[in-house]
Amino acid sequence: MTTMTGAQSLIASLERVGTDVVFGIPGGTILPAYDPLRDSSIRHILMRHEQGAGHAAEGYAHVTGRVGVCFATSGPGATNLVTPIADAFMDSVPLVAITGQVPRAAIGNDAFQEADITGITMPVTKHSYKVMDPDEIPTAIAEAFHIASTGRPGPVVVDIPKDVLTSPTAFDFPSTLNLPGYRPTTKPNRRQIRAAADLVREARRPVLYVGGGVFKARAAHELIALAETIGAPVVTTLMARGAFPDSHPLCLGMPGMHGNYAAVTAMQRADLLINLGARFDDRVTGRLDGFAPDAKVIHADIDPAEIGKNRHADVPIVGDAKSVIVELNKAVLGDNSERGRVDLEQWHSEVERWSRDYPFAYDQSEEGPIKPQYVVERFAEATKGDAIIATGVGQHQMWASQMMPLNRPYSWVTSGGLGTMGFAVPAALGAKVGRPDERVVAIDGDGCFQMTAQELATATLEKIPFTVAILNNSHLGMVRQWQELFYDERYSHVHLPQVPDYVMLAEAYGAVGLRAESVADVDGVIDKAMSVDDRPCVIDFRVDAGEMCFPMVPAGASNDEIIVGPNERPYDGVPQAPNEAYQRREEAAS
Amino acid sequence: MISSHTLSILVENRPGVLARVSGLFARRGFNITSLAVGETEHPDVSRMTVVLSADGKPVEQCMKQLHKLIHVLRVEELPGDASVDREIALIKVGVGVGKRAEVLEIVEIFRAKVSDMDVDALIVEVTGSPDKVRALTDLLEPYGIIELARTGRIALGRGGRGLKAPTLHPVPIESAS
Numbered sequence: 001m002t003t004m005t006g007a008q009s010l011i012a013s014l015e016r017v018g019t020d021v022v023f024g025i026p027g028g029t030i031l032p033a034y035d036p037l038r039d040s041s042i043r044h045i046l047m048r049h050e051q052g053a054g055h056a057a058e059g060y061a062h063v064t065g066r067v068g069v070c071f072a073t074s075g076p077g078a079t080n081l082v083t084p085i086a087d088a089f090m091d092s093v094p095l096v097a098i099t100g101q102v103p104r105a106a107i108g109n110d111a112f113q114e115a116d117i118t119g120i121t122m123p124v125t126k127h128s129y130k131v132m133d134p135d136e137i138p139t140a141i142a143e144a145f146h147i148a149s150t151g152r153p154g155p156v157v158v159d160i161p162k163d164v165l166t167s168p169t170a171f172d173f174p175s176t177l178n179l180p181g182y183r184p185t186t187k188p189n190r191r192q193i194r195a196a197a198d199l200v201r202e203a204r205r206p207v208l209y210v211g212g213g214v215f216k217a218r219a220a221h222e223l224i225a226l227a228e229t230i231g232a233p234v235v236t237t238l239m240a241r242g243a244f245p246d247s248h249p250l251c252l253g254m255p256g257m258h259g260n261y262a263a264v265t266a267m268q269r270a271d272l273l274i275n276l277g278a279r280f281d282d283r284v285t286g287r288l289d290g291f292a293p294d295a296k297v298i299h300a301d302i303d304p305a306e307i308g309k310n311r312h313a314d315v316p317i318v319g320d321a322k323s324v325i326v327e328l329n330k331a332v333l334g335d336n337s338e339r340g341r342v343d344l345e346q347w348h349s350e351v352e353r354w355s356r357d358y359p360f361a362y363d364q365s366e367e368g369p370i371k372p373q374y375v376v377e378r379f380a381e382a383t384k385g386d387a388i389i390a391t392g393v394g395q396h397q398m399w400a401s402q403m404m405p406l407n408r409p410y411s412w413v414t415s416g417g418l419g420t421m422g423f424a425v426p427a428a429l430g431a432k433v434g435r436p437d438e439r440v441v442a443i444d445g446d447g448c449f450q451m452t453a454q455e456l457a458t459a460t461l462e463k464i465p466f467t468v469a470i471l472n473n474s475h476l477g478m479v480r481q482w483q484e485l486f487y488d489e490r491y492s493h494v495h496l497p498q499v500p501d502y503v504m505l506a507e508a509y510g511a512v513g514l515r516a517e518s519v520a521d522v523d524g525v526i527d528k529a530m531s532v533d534d535r536p537c538v539i540d541f542r543v544d545a546g547e548m549c550f551p552m553v554p555a556g557a558s559n560d561e562i563i564v565g566p567n568e569r570p571y572d573g574v575p576q577a578p579n580e581a582y583q584r585r586e587e588a589a590s
Numbered sequence: 591m592i593s594s595h596t597l598s599i600l601v602e603n604r605p606g607v608l609a610r611v612s613g614l615f616a617r618r619g620f621n622i623t624s625l626a627v628g629e630t631e632h633p634d635v636s637r638m639t640v641v642l643s644a645d646g647k648p649v650e651q652c653m654k655q656l657h658k659l660i661h662v663l664r665v666e667e668l669p670g671d672a673s674v675d676r677e678i679a680l681i682k683v684g685v686g687v688g689k690r691a692e693v694l695e696i697v698e699i700f701r702a703k704v705s706d707m708d709v710d711a712l713i714v715e716v717t718g719s720p721d722k723v724r725a726l727t728d729l730l731e732p733y734g735i736i737e738l739a740r741t742g743r744i745a746l747g748r749g750g751r752g753l754k755a756p757t758l759h760p761v762p763i764e765s766a767s
């Protein structure tokens with residue numbers, strides 16, 4: 001046991017739990033922690049906004065599977081972290097946010113820069129600590145990391161008053177944790193696995209519905225074996241893109257509001273959904289009472305509260321995705337060797353027909369404006385799929401998910417549950433820090449980019465190279481699309497005229513700035529960007545502002561009402577035009 | 591009467607735990623009609639008794655969400671017919687000497703008691719099921735209730751079985767990050 005300050009104890013504790021990098025911004029109350037940080041092996045990356053620090057820590061966590069850590073001072077520093085904390089909560093990202101707090105005696109007095117951050121974040125944290133005794137720092141850190149990273153991962157806030165950081169304490173890192181109320185069930189119940197295998201045996205139209213839980217359990221490898229054993233087509237949700245290779249013949253891509261027609265329709269027609277770590281989110285199910293009407297459901301999740309929350313589970317399985325996948329695979333393999341494989345030939349040919357007839361489609365003419373999808377495709381070509389892709393939120397996010405072949409796990413970094421604009425730039429930065437040997441490309445919208453662009457300064461100064469491809473449609477594109485389709489083209493506050501000049505802005509931040517205005521420019525600027533390896537590079541792709549993201553299931557509609565494209569209707573399902581504007585557009589197109 | 595569910599929740603006795611539990615009900619859209627909290631036989635463990643109105647979301651979802659709180663140790667729904675439910679009410683009735691005898695008679699019938707008496711008011715203390723408390727309040731209403739305080743329901747399941755806190759045995763830290 002060594003005597004030290006609370007701040008030293010904090011840094012020593014972080015070192016003990018294996019923290020190698022912290023994203024943060026100092027300030028009055030967290031100041032004491034920044035002093036021992038100088039002498040620590042931990043790398044601190046000075047961000048330009050705490051929101052950036054939080055998203056960078058998330059990006060780091062997404063690609064490494066390790067806990068992302070961020071620091072902020074009390075009051076405004078801490079409240080700036082609220083968005084990334086909520087984001088991490090919705091997407092189950094292991095995050096530990098350490099905030100300074102006003103001295104103990106001042107708490108509750110509306111002291112300068114006081115904000116009750118544990119209170120503010122209570123609804124969006126897995127747990128939080130307000131450390132009122134310096135001797136409790138090591139335990140709080142040990143527990144925070146344990147809670148953030150195990151079970152269903154999530155954000156944990158550790159709030160430490162300034163005088164707790166400055167007080168002397170004996171550093172005594174615990175060897176055990178005492179959390180009697182926290183015992184996640186990881187090993188699935190055998191009988192449930194058996195029951196699941198029986199349903200698999202009966203199914204003729206099974207679909208594996210794979211969610212982010214498969215990443216959290218690091219079960220992507222095992223998933224391939226299970227899919228092949230069952231022979232079921234696989235859909236990967238927005239949070240699970242890359243958990244199953246898009247190149248695999250069984251992969252149908254993303255389900256949901258802007259998902260592949262085949263993925264959406266296979267779920268609608270399925271007689272069995274095998275949900276592995278997904279949560280029947282409304283963006284996937286559409287109108288719940290019209291969702292997958294004939295399907296029985298096996299629902300495996302480490303969080304029992306997800307099971308049966310939105311959709312009844314015929315076979316609920318509480319456990320982590322890896323154990324469930326391994327055990328279910330064993331059970332089905334056993335059945336197959338005893339009784340032969342179930343013939344799913346007819347199902348496969350149906351699904352293949354959907355994939356073949358309704359691929360993602362767009363029209364790129366040589367002379368016409370650049371289509372955003374074309375840019376994504378050219379990036380796919382240029383990177384050969386060998387890159388980590390981060391995104392913002394909006395049309396570009398959907399196009400990135402649709403058009404970017406994702407064949408490796410942990411190479412997709414996006415804000416799904418919260419849908420946080422501004423996620424891409426700092427998340428890409430954090431991802432690059434976590435996996436410096438990977439190429440990182442952020443596919444961003446012009447609206448999103450402007451929310452966190454200041455982190456380019458961080459990236460330039462810290463020499464964190466990544467590419468930001470702005471699919472610049474000079475609009476809040478996704479909102480514009482809704483106004484076109486559902487508000488009779490009454491555009492309201494969605495236009496973003498070309499200010500700032502993104503090339504000049506990039507250069508002002510010390511990044512490389514490039515622009516593509518015509519189709520002929522695209523490959524050239526991508527090549528140029530790929531050769532930059534010592535600083536960030538921003539490309540302003542001036543893309544077609546009128547392009548809409550399809551397929552689309554209108555909000556609140558059943559997935560059967562999927563709109564395939566501006567001038568295509570599905571042959572099964574009930575086509576339904578959302579409004580006159582849509583029809584006019586369609587007539588014009590035909 | 592709206593049907594309701596009574597939940598018995600054992601929690602670690604920590605600062606903030608009440609806020610975590612009560613906040614959860616509000617933000618997950620569960621309507622609670624009563625919440626009572628106090629220490630148990632174990633000084634580190636408190637019991638919360640929560641009455642949930644049943645017209646909201648499924649109680650099972652509520653219990654699962656409660657379980658996710660790190661400081662929640664156990665959650666159980668108490669079956670109405672196999673549990674003992676009690677609450678205490680203090681009812682200050684504005685009666686002077688004239689009507690006092692009538693009130694005392696009511697108090698007698700309900701096996702309640704008078705805990706304080708003044709020239710123009712008295713405080714009736716009653717323990718019982720929520721129905722009993724309601725019935726008594728209704729009868730006292732015409733005499734003029736000046737103030738009323740209720741503890742909220744506390745309850746235990748009948749029989750020898752009990753909701754026990756898990757024994758606190760520390761687990762070794764696996765690689766935490």
Ligand SMILES: Cc1ncc(C[n+]2csc(CCOP(=O)(O)OP(=O)(O)O)c2C)c(N)n1
Nearest residue numbers: 394395396421445446447448475476477478
């Ligand atoms: C912080 C935040 N504010 C508002 C929204 C609502 N919203 C969703 S998509 C979108 C438009 C995004 O525009 P842009 O970044 O240009 O991307 P595009 O849709 O054009 O690809 C908006 C405003 C949001 N998701 N997040």
